[in-house]
Amino acid sequence: MRIATWNVNSVLARLPRLVEWLEQAAPDVVCLQETKVGADAFPGESVTPLGYEVAHHGEGRWNGVAILSRIGLREVERGLPGEPGFPDEATLQARTIAATCGQMRVRSVYVPNGRAPDDPHYAYKLRWLAALRAAVASDATGQVPFAVMGDFNIAPTDADVWDPAAFAGSTHVTPHERAELEALRAHGLADVVPRIAKGPHPYTYWDYRAGSFHKDMGMRIDLVYANAVLAAMVKDAWVDREARKGKGPSDHAPVIVDLST
């Protein structure tokens, strides 16, 4: 069994690369983020020939999350109970979707960026993470294999950014954000850290500019958080850096996890 997560930075712009990657990596379940298409505009006809069913939660220009599965897809849940909105409480953004695929429960998340620690978007990010934590609490301690995975927009430790000094005073590394991740782990979720393929750290994101990927100026912000049952099934985990190379890549690389059974 192979599961994966990938922030594609527009499913339409990435469609040829996505199809090629699905054919080569052949994951059974994939969580996607930043589809950037409306609720009914996911190009499902491009992935159904590969055997995937699609559940999408989209809003149009920004955000958008999806789950692709070729082992069944049911009990789809969009959003979070008590989910905060932005810029006002009534404006909910498409940032999470959950589904049962085969014997496991999976949740795809695109955590708000935060923009800057003094920006209202940062407070929204923290409130959104609190709502996520409440939503996954029972799955985290349950006996059904469960993983919440996606773009968390938080680097768990200083080792997860290429230069901690460059992020002083920025989002993604603040104690409050990291405390939210720690709280998720305290609920019974384990950080499935990918093995290192190149350089000292398993980064998953590199800025498009300034040759960041070539210089391995990256961050590990795409995470797989697994409950105990699923964590015990993990055989291997790695970052598919090949998907970040070549023409027209996303700025994120997929994280792939192989499970026993």
Place this chain on the structure above:
DNA sequence: ATGCCTTTCCCAGAAAGA
């Protein structure tokens, strides 16, 4: 990097991303 790319809106340049 106070945005040096990229994508979306849609045809010009703003907004957003991390």
